[in-house]
Structure formats: C-alpha cells, structure tokens
Amino acid sequence: xxxxxIAHSRSGDKGDTSNISVIAFDMGDFAFLAEHVTADCVVDxxxxxxxxxxxxxxxxxxxxxxxxxxGALGGGVVRSLALxxxxxxxxxxxxxxxLPDKGSSFGSP
Amino acid sequence: MRTIRIGSGAGYSGxxxxxxxxxxxxxxxxxxVFECLAERTIALAQQxxxxxxxxxxxxxxxxxxxxxxxxxxxxxxxxxxxxxxxxPVAAAQATRDxxxxxxxxxxxxxxxxxxxxxxxxxxxxxxxxxxxxxxxLGNRVISANAYTGAAPIAEALAGGADVVITGRAAxxxxxxxxxxxxxxxxxxxxxLLGKGTxxxxxxxxxxxxxxxxxxxxxxxxxxxxxxxxxxIGEVREDGDLVVxxxxxxxxxxxxxxxxxxxxxxxxxxxxxxxxxxxxxxxxVRVEEVGPDRIHVTGGSGTPxxxxxxxxxxxxxxxxxxxEISYAGANAVARGRLALEIVRExxxxxxxxxxESRFDLIGVNALHGDALxxxxxxxxxxxxxxxxxxxxxxxxxxxxxxxxxxxxxxxxGGGAWKSAREIVGVASALLPEAVVTSSxxxxxx
Numbered sequence: 001x002x003x004x005x006i007a008h009s010r011s012g013d014k015g016d017t018s019n020i021s022v023i024a025f026d027m028g029d030f031a032f033l034a035e036h037v038t039a040d041c042v043v044d045x046x047x048x049x050x051x052x053x054x055x056x057x058x059x060x061x062x063x064x065x066x067x068x069x070x071g072a073l074g075g076g077v078v079r080s081l082a083l084x085x086x087x088x089x090x091x092x093x094x095x096x097x098x099l100p101d102k103g104s105s106f107g108s109p
Numbered sequence: 110m111r112t113i114r115i116g117s118g119a120g121y122s123g124x125x126x127x128x129x130x131x132x133x134x135x136x137x138x139x140x141x142v143f144e145c146l147a148e149r150t151i152a153l154a155q156q157x158x159x160x161x162x163x164x165x166x167x168x169x170x171x172x173x174x175x176x177x178x179x180x181x182x183x184x185x186x187x188x189x190x191x192x193x194x195x196x197p198v199a200a201a202q203a204t205r206d207x208x209x210x211x212x213x214x215x216x217x218x219x220x221x222x223x224x225x226x227x228x229x230x231x232x233x234x235x236x237x238x239x240x241x242x243x244x245x246l247g248n249r250v251i252s253a254n255a256y257t258g259a260a261p262i263a264e265a266l267a268g269g270a271d272v273v274i275t276g277r278a279a280x281x282x283x284x285x286x287x288x289x290x291x292x293x294x295x296x297x298x299x300x301l302l303g304k305g306t307x308x309x310x311x312x313x314x315x316x317x318x319x320x321x322x323x324x325x326x327x328x329x330x331x332x333x334x335x336x337x338x339x340x341i342g343e344v345r346e347d348g349d350l351v352v353x354x355x356x357x358x359x360x361x362x363x364x365x366x367x368x369x370x371x372x373x374x375x376x377x378x379x380x381x382x383x384x385x386x387x388x389x390x391x392x393v394r395v396e397e398v399g400p401d402r403i404h405v406t407g408g409s410g411t412p413x414x415x416x417x418x419x420x421x422x423x424x425x426x427x428x429x430x431x432e433i434s435y436a437g438a439n440a441v442a443r444g445r446l447a448l449e450i451v452r453e454x455x456x457x458x459x460x461x462x463x464e465s466r467f468d469l470i471g472v473n474a475l476h477g478d479a480l481x482x483x484x485x486x487x488x489x490x491x492x493x494x495x496x497x498x499x500x501x502x503x504x505x506x507x508x509x510x511x512x513x514x515x516x517x518x519x520x521g522g523g524a525w526k527s528a529r530e531i532v533g534v535a536s537a538l539l540p541e542a543v544v545t546s547s548x549x550x551x552x553x
Contacts, residue, residue: 008329008365010322012374015148015238015536021372023365047479057378061394061407062368068376077149078534079425081466081494083474093476 001099007033009091016052018072018087020094024063029102033065034058036099042067045097046090067094113291115284115308115342118177119143119190120315122150122167126176128316128339128358133180135355136341140287141181143173143190144280144313151277152422152532154194155252165196166203174207174272182213182271189262189283193274195252197222201274201551208272208553216553219270221261223546224277226419226539227253233543235419237535243421251532252422255539258384259305260296261546262286268550277420279384281309284342292346302386303410304348307393310381311352311370311405315339318352318370320360333359350405351398362401371395371405384417384541386410416538425533426463426496429503431510432470433517433524436488443518444469444489450517451493454509461502462495490523496531503528 003009003022006029011020022037024030039056046054052071059066073087074080116138118129122145133141145167146154158165167173170192181188193200201220208216230253234244243250254277263286265273275283285305288294294301311318318340320331338358343351352362371390375381381388392407431451435443448467455462468474470490493510497503507526514524 004328008323008325008369010369010373012372014374014376015534017376019372019374019376021369021375023368023372025365047477049476055376057376059372059378059391061392062371064368064372066372066375066378076534077147078152079496079531081428081464081496083468083470083492089475093480096480 001101002095003037003097003099004095007095009095011087011091013073013077013086016071016073016076018069018090020067020069020090022065022067022094027063030060030063032102037065037097039067041097042069042094045094111292111346113139113288113344115140115142115287115312115344117142117144117312117315117340119145119173120313120317121145121147122169124315126173128337129173130176130180131355131358132339132341133177133184133186138184138186138341141177141186141188142283142312143188143192144283144315146191146194146277148420148534151194151254151420152252152534155422156532158195159251163199166194166200167192170200171203171207174204178208178213178216179211182216187266187270187287188272189287190273191275191278191283193220193276195276197274197276198549201549204272204274205551205553213553216272217270218272218274218551218553219265219268220549221257221265221273221275221278221546222549223261223544224254224257224275226255226544229539229543230419230421230537233539235537235539237421237537239535243537246423249423250421251424253419255417255419255544256384257417257544257546258282259285259289261548263290265548266290268548270550280313281306281383282385284309284312285385288344296385299386299410299412301348303388304408306381306383306386306388306410307390307405307408308342308344308350311350311367312340312342314370314373316360317373318366319354319362320366323366323369329365331361335359348408352403352405353401362403364395364397364403367395367403367405382414382418384413386413415541417541417544419537419539421535421537422532423535425531426498427500427503427528428494428496428531429506429528430492430494431507431524431526432490432492433510433513433521434488434490435518435520437520440487440489441469441472441485443520444491446518447491447513447521448493450513451509455506458505460495460505462497465493465495468492500528500530
C-alpha cells in the first residue's frame with residue numbers, strides 16, 4: 001500500500017532545507033503512520049536526493065507528521081540547478097512510500 | 110467580543126488579481142493583505158534595483174492598486190502589503206500617485222522602512238547560517254534585509270494609514286500588525302502574539318488554504334479552481350480564528366486544506382521563529398463548524414529571541430542552461446546520447462563548471478532514476494544546467510545543447526537556451542537593537 005492511499009502532503013522550503021508534512025486522512029491512522037514512516041525511512045526513500053539530515057516532528061492533535069530535510073534543495077531556491085528549485089514535488093515523491101498492508105499486521109481474515 | 114475580518118489578496122508576487130477584487134467587493138473586510146515577498150523575491154528585487162533605481166518594488170503593484178484602491182476606499186477596507194520589496198518609499202509614492210489619478214483625495218499611504226540593514230550587517234560582520242560571514246563575501250554582497258515585525262505596521266495604522274507598504278516584513282506580521290492595532294494586544298503577550306502569528310501563517314499564502322495547491326484528482330477533488338476564492342480570517346479579540354471565503358467562489362476550506370497550510374514551511378512546530386514571538390503550533394486544533402468555515406484554536410507562543418532573521422543577497426555565480434526534445438521510437442536512447450555528446454563537448458571545449466546537472470525531463474528530472482525507473486515514455490526533453498564563474502562561460506552551456514540541431518542525434522527539436530546571473534541568499538541573525546524601523550506618511 002502506498003502512503004498516498006491514507007495520507008496527504010505538502011512541502012515547503014526555507015534556504016536549503018525542505019519540510020514535508022504527512023497528514024492522515026483519517027485521524028485513526030496516525031499511530032500507523034507514526035510507526036511506519038520514520039525519519040530513517042525518509043532518508044532511505046530519498047537517497048542521494050538529500051545530502052543532510054532528516055528530523056521528524058509529531059503532531060498527534062492534527063494526525064500529522066512533519067519531516068525536515070536539510071541539504072535537500074541544491075543550495076536553495078535561488079542557487080539550485082534543479083528544475084523544481086523549491087522542492088515542491090517532494091510532497092508527492094514521499095507519498096510513493098510503500099507501507100505494509102494495514103490489515104495483515106492485525107491478522108484480519 | 111470584537112471580530113476583525115482580514116482577507117488575503119495575494120500569496121506571492123505573481124498571484125492572480127481577481128480574487129482580491131472579489132474580496133474587496135464582497136468580503137465585508139476590515140483589512141486586505143497582499144503578501145508578495147519571498148526569500149527569492151527580495152533578492153530579485155534588489156538585483157532589479159541595481160539595474161534600475163525605480164525598479165525595486167513589486168512589478169504588479171500598480172495593477173493591484175488600480176484594481177482595488179477605489180473599492181477599498183468605498184468599503185472602508187485598509188490595505189497592508191509588503192509589495193514595497195526593495196523600495197517601500199517608491200512603492201508608496203507610486204500608490205499615492207495612482208490614488209490621485211483615481212480621484213481618491215486624502216487617501217493616506219504609509220511606507221515602513223528600516224528592514225534594509227546592509228550597513229549594519231557589514232559593520233557587525235555577521236555570521237551566516239550556511240557558514241562564512243558578510244565580511245568574507247566582500248563586495249559581492251548587494252543587500253541585507255531583516256525580517257521586521259508587527260509594531261511599525263500597527264504604528265502606521267495608528268497614524269491613520271489607509272494603505273501600509275513595507276519591505277521585508279515577516280509574512281505573518283502583515284496580519285499580526287492590524288490585530289495588534291485593532292485589539293491593543295501587548296507586544297509581550299506571547300500567547301496572543303503566537304495566535305496572531307498562526308492567523309498570519311494560515312492566511313499568508315492566499316489560495317493555498319482555500320483549495321489551491323491541494324487538488325489530486327480522484328483523491329482530493331476541488332471544485333472551481335479557475336475561479337478560486339481567497340481566504341478571509343474572522344479573528345476574535347482573544348485570537349480565536351475562523352477561516353472562510355466569499356460564498357460562491359471556487360475552492361473549498363476543510364480540515365485537510367487548513368492542516369496542510371498550517372504545516373507549510375514549518376520546521377519544529379513548537380518553535381516557529383518570528384520577529385515578535387516564537388509561535389507554537391503544536392497544540393493547534395482544526396474543526397469544521399460549517400461549510401467552508403474552519404475554526405482553528407490552540408496556537409500559543411513564547412518570548413521572542415531578540416534576533417531578527419536577515420536575508421543577505423550576494424552575487425553568487427552564473428547559470429547556463431540548454432534544452433532540446435526527442436519524440437517517438439527510441440526517444441529516450443536518443444536523449445541519453447544527446448546528453449553524452451553535450452557532456453563530452455563541455456569537456457573538449459574546456460567549459461569551467463563548478464556544478465552541473467544532466468536531466469531527462471519526463472523520466473528523471475525531478476528525483477533521479479531511483480524514483481522513476483521502469484518507465485518508457487514516448488518523448489523526452491534533455492536539460493543541461495551548469496554553474497560557472499562568468500556569464501561568458503555560462504553562455505557556452507546552452508550553445509552546446511543548441512548545436513545538437515545539426516550535430517546531435519536524429520529528430521531533436523525545440524532547442525532553448527539561457528544564461529543568467531545568480532544572486533544567492535544567505536541567512537544571518539542580527540540583534541533587533543541594530544534595526545530601526547520608521548514610518549513615512551504621504552497623502553493623495
């Protein structure tokens with residue numbers, strides 16, 4: 001199951017740092033997201049695209065996570081050689097993340 | 110309890126104008142705020158001012174003012190904007206002249222200045238967040254602008270301004286200023302300042318909270334995006350907020366659109382640094398109280414740091430680019446061959462690049478092969494971009510792509526090239542004591 005099926009996302013930029021929110025459509029999925037979408041998973045998912053660290057913040061009242069990625073924007077919006085200098089498309093890139101099947105871990109029939 | 114209605118008429122410099130007219134006419138507003146200044150925009154404005162001393166403010170200022178000044182006068186709506194960019198005084202003069210031409214006698218326009226801290230930054234040789242210092246950048250530095258707060262905006266409104274034009278004011282401060290003025294909030298009431306900052310943060314990107322930048326067909330459908338309405342914040346004296354929009358306008362305001370915007374460009378949600386306060390969004394709750402009516406509560410704040418974020422603009426480098434497209438059978442193979450040829454040519458002709466990219470657009474230009482593998486597109490556009498130390502060197506990059514017309518793989522079309530100077534932006538923190546804001550009034 002892709003993250004896209006249970007969450008939505010928006011990315012923002014400040015200097016060479018990108019932040020990517022991951023927001024559960026259903027508040028009840030927050031714990032599942034928090035368990036499976038860790039900072040390490042985000043590092044693995046983006047690979048060489050980012051050169052710095054990934055920090056995760058949790059917002060249970062909103063059913064959301066916020067990831068902060070340093071060194072992700074090729075020097076920042078004014079310097080970057082990338083086509084998407086803001087890193088706006090990171091949000092959809094993260095929604096490609098593969099989650100385990102929610103049913104299986106609870107032994108559903 | 111009193112409520113102030115603030116509309117958001119622009120979320121960035123090039124934003125649409127019609128939704129602002131709709132807000133001015135039908136929003137029953139007290140204030141209309143235009144947020145038009147990004148990190149990138151102030152650097153470009155400073156670069157523009159170097160070329161043309163009259164070119165330092167927002168290029169759409171005249172169009173926006175001509176569109177809304179008369180309506181706002183008629184409906185008693187005050188305007189607050191950072192369209193002053195690199196030159197708020199010139200922007201205020203231009204606005205006054207437009208008001209005169211429209212016959213709006215007595216309209217009072219205020220310019221907030223003081224964010225230009227180039228001298229102070231040089232004198233204190235401030236360290237840059239990215240490493241190095243202002244002094245180390247030497248004569249490459251062209252500008253330094255500190256993010257100023259709500260106080261001078263409130264002062265301008267207290268002085269009777271109908272229109273307040275700032276330079277590099279912090280985006281949420283454009284909204285916090287009117288709230289401080291209207292409600293008499295103390296500048297050390299950290300909770301109220303935190304709530305007001307949350308109001309500003311939610312509204313500052315205009316359409317991004319009314320369903321713009323949200324649609325994902327079949328998953329997150331949004332109606333009427335071509336006539337998207339911009340948001341209105343109904344803000345109570347205690348900082349409580351309802352976000353809504355003009356009835357009948359396109360778009361939607363839901364828990365989801367509000368939550369996406371709340372987290373936009375936020376790092377640690379407990380510490381959102383602003384010139385007036387460190388806002389805390391970690392306990393915010395978002396609740397639907399009606400169609401396109403979202404109640405937002407739980408914002409708070411802690412004392413400001415006494416340091417102002419400052420954007421230092423400097424002449425950084427040059428970027429040269431070239432693109433060309435291939436279609437149909439074997440298109441990707443021809444595109445890859447084209448990239449190889451350009452790579453070899455740049456080496457053969459000794460073009461000096463400090464950094465470069467070779468992208469296949471439609472295949473991997475956004476995130477590389479890892480996220481895009483297994484696709485076989487019908488067409489591909491190649492893009493070569495490189496950073497150089499001179500414009501002459503940058504020009505050679507696009508030229509090498511263009512020569513693929515008669516020297517490259519079969520069927521290349523639509524070549525395009527460019528070379529441009531890059532103004533970099535570095536961040537620094539300046540003590541607020543070295544920044545003095547002032548307000549200049551002028552009347553039509």
